[in-house]
Amino acid sequence: MAxxxxxxxxxxxxxxxxxxxxxxxLATTAAVASTILVMAPLVAIFFYLLYKGASSLNLAxxxxxxxxxxxxxxxxxxxxxxxxxxxxxxxxxxxxIGIAAGIYVAEFGRGGRLANxxxxxxxxxxxxxxxxxxxxxxxxxxxxxxHFSAFSGGVALGIMMIPTITRTTEEMLLMVPLSVREAALGxxxxxxxxxxxxxxxxxxxxxxxxxxxxxxxxxxxxAPLLFTAFGNQFWSTSINQPIAALPLQIFVYAxxxxxxxxxxxxxxxxVLILLIVVSVGLVRYVAGRGVLRGAS
Amino acid sequence: xxxxIQVPNVAGESERIQKPAGSSFPDSGSSQxxxxxxxxxxxxxxxxxxxxxxxxxxxxxxIFAIVALILYxxxxxxxxxxxxFGVAFFFRSAWDPVNGDYGAFPFIYGTxxxxxxxxxxxxxxxxxxxxxxxxxxxxxxxxxxxxxxxLLAAIPSVVYGLWAIFVLVPLxxxxxxxxxxxxxxxSGLFVEPNYGVGMFAGGVILAxxxxxxxxxxxxxxxxxxxxxxxxxxxxLGATRWEMIRMGVLRNARIGIVGAIILxxxxxxxxxxxxxxxxxxRPEISRSLLDLGYSMASxxxxxxxxxxxxxxxxxxxxxxxxxxxxTIVVNALARVLVWAVTRGAPVRGA
Numbered sequence: 001m002a003x004x005x006x007x008x009x010x011x012x013x014x015x016x017x018x019x020x021x022x023x024x025x026l027a028t029t030a031a032v033a034s035t036i037l038v039m040a041p042l043v044a045i046f047f048y049l050l051y052k053g054a055s056s057l058n059l060a061x062x063x064x065x066x067x068x069x070x071x072x073x074x075x076x077x078x079x080x081x082x083x084x085x086x087x088x089x090x091x092x093x094x095x096x097i098g099i100a101a102g103i104y105v106a107e108f109g110r111g112g113r114l115a116n117x118x119x120x121x122x123x124x125x126x127x128x129x130x131x132x133x134x135x136x137x138x139x140x141x142x143x144x145x146x147h148f149s150a151f152s153g154g155v156a157l158g159i160m161m162i163p164t165i166t167r168t169t170e171e172m173l174l175m176v177p178l179s180v181r182e183a184a185l186g187x188x189x190x191x192x193x194x195x196x197x198x199x200x201x202x203x204x205x206x207x208x209x210x211x212x213x214x215x216x217x218x219x220x221x222x223a224p225l226l227f228t229a230f231g232n233q234f235w236s237t238s239i240n241q242p243i244a245a246l247p248l249q250i251f252v253y254a255x256x257x258x259x260x261x262x263x264x265x266x267x268x269x270x271v272l273i274l275l276i277v278v279s280v281g282l283v284r285y286v287a288g289r290g291v292l293r294g295a296s
Numbered sequence: 297x298x299x300x301i302q303v304p305n306v307a308g309e310s311e312r313i314q315k316p317a318g319s320s321f322p323d324s325g326s327s328q329x330x331x332x333x334x335x336x337x338x339x340x341x342x343x344x345x346x347x348x349x350x351x352x353x354x355x356x357x358x359i360f361a362i363v364a365l366i367l368y369x370x371x372x373x374x375x376x377x378x379x380x381f382g383v384a385f386f387f388r389s390a391w392d393p394v395n396g397d398y399g400a401f402p403f404i405y406g407t408x409x410x411x412x413x414x415x416x417x418x419x420x421x422x423x424x425x426x427x428x429x430x431x432x433x434x435x436x437x438x439x440x441x442x443x444x445x446x447l448l449a450a451i452p453s454v455v456y457g458l459w460a461i462f463v464l465v466p467l468x469x470x471x472x473x474x475x476x477x478x479x480x481x482x483s484g485l486f487v488e489p490n491y492g493v494g495m496f497a498g499g500v501i502l503a504x505x506x507x508x509x510x511x512x513x514x515x516x517x518x519x520x521x522x523x524x525x526x527x528x529x530x531x532l533g534a535t536r537w538e539m540i541r542m543g544v545l546r547n548a549r550i551g552i553v554g555a556i557i558l559x560x561x562x563x564x565x566x567x568x569x570x571x572x573x574x575x576x577r578p579e580i581s582r583s584l585l586d587l588g589y590s591m592a593s594x595x596x597x598x599x600x601x602x603x604x605x606x607x608x609x610x611x612x613x614x615x616x617x618x619x620x621x622t623i624v625v626n627a628l629a630r631v632l633v634w635a636v637t638r639g640a641p642v643r644g645a
Contacts, residue, residue: 030424120627280450
């Protein structure tokens, strides 16, 4: 911005100055235009979700299972319940392991070769395509058991949560000043106690942020569920049975030829997006208020 | 800066605890002092400490175990196909489940072409957004705009796919593609038939999906460029654009390449949205408007229908290839991004 005030030296030829100013304006315009162009799809997606989804939302959507082909009505109640169960299993698996691994990298192995390798592996694991995760969990759990199950879907999602949680936990713990740890240890507090109730406690807003982000990310995952949770047209709460999930149901309905199902797919997407946006927004609110604002 | 606000808080708390402990220290010479008694009672907590660090280490090692397990399952699952077709699997175009003849080339081609297309579209936009947000944006707009780009990353793949089927594809079919055919038809890349769905639609939706990650990492890398570089350029009389080009982008270029490669990694493995718009036909065609297929989509579409072991094994081998390629691409990207932002921790993407 300071460039506005600075003038090119008078000696320079004015054509050169014009060229430079033109380039400057061109670059500014390009940057603004690309920002607008990037915002456009987002606005379009939200507009269509509200426009097409909101009209199909009613009580039946939340309370009824899908209607058979040809009948109108029906909802995604079983898929919402299924998603909740799957995400419950995933969080039960992913959150403790992810936080513990983050604690190791930040507190125990800090700067060491093992810790760095773990951090790097977590980053790489984060980039593994979700479909590959689905295939390996299929080979690991579904194939030996010989049936699709909610459990295998939850495991696939849980594994996907681990690297995100590990990395954010680590970063948040690193922001806790060393003097806090020293104070705790200096008082004779055992290491485990100091880590759990001093360091982790101090960093908890950030750690919770990480968990919510991981949760929001896997909440919309479809690919790992295709051949683990598989989907189900009926109510099911058993973790040993195939189970419906919201993203899975959206995929099936979106690619179907029926108008009624398309409407349900839009409504399902709206619910899914609201779930994710609310959790991400909540995270930003908590993190923005919390002590570790700078990091999140 | 925010941490400092926290410090007095914690310090205040520990001070409260410190007082009684501090007052007992002078007595610690005698063997029956409370301090010594306390220290002796700590033997059990040393045991607890050992247990705790062992559990923590075990959880950390889980991450290695997961990667190893994935690799093992994929390799053992694709054994049948590897034995039968060998390396040639990746260069053959046959995909005939009826006769048990498989080759992954059309899928590799589809994945590469759609990903490169996505990069061509997304990278200039992403860098533009990052430059705008870090160097030009008025302060009050920065946080909301950054939030909105992050929101793009939070939209699930399947929702992108749904939007693409009902909004993007008709738009491409009716207005964008006819224009491309008219203007760029001579290159042979944009010719009839124009289905709407196809390689180009896949590339466009991928571009929209990888934009947030590329732009947020680019932003991070640009922010890591020392302020002095900018000041130096401005002091020499550079315009803002010259300052950005010479002072910022040149210093950040390795990191930006890292961000682009990371975006490529995302694009290669993206499944649902691509599956919904790429057309799903295992043939190679020069025209980008023609139907295609990608590695991730073929797994998503055909895995649960795979009737015999060889079919399943061929699909798992495609998954193995995808796994290895994305790991290499991601590792490369991380190394490049780290090289630039070392010191300032990279945010988990």
